[in-house]
Amino acid sequence: VKDAENLRYARFNRTGAELLGYSPKELLGKTDFDFFPETEARFFREKDREVLSKGILLDIPARSAS
Structure with missing residues (x-):
């Protein structure tokens, strides 16, 4: 869940956080630019x-991580 004003993560589920290699608490206040390549982060921000x-x-359909 992102804050609508600044698009920073306000909540994050455990499974999603683990996929990124973090705990949910570590993701709070971060943006997509902190975890994804710039092109992907821009795509997510635009959406x-x-x-x-x-x-x-x-x-947004999931993609394989491999």
């Missing part, structure tokens, strides 16, 4: 802003 501005639901 977050789209959801907030249009009030829509968005499904």
Whole structure:
């Protein structure tokens, strides 16, 4: 869950945090730019802003980590 104003993580589930190699507590206050390559982080930021501005639901298909 991200804060709508600054798009920093306000909550993070344990499984998602473990996939990134962190505890949920370590992710609080961070942004996608702290964990993903710049291109991916920009993509996520753009999609977050789209959801907030249009009030829509968005499904981003998962990709394999391999």
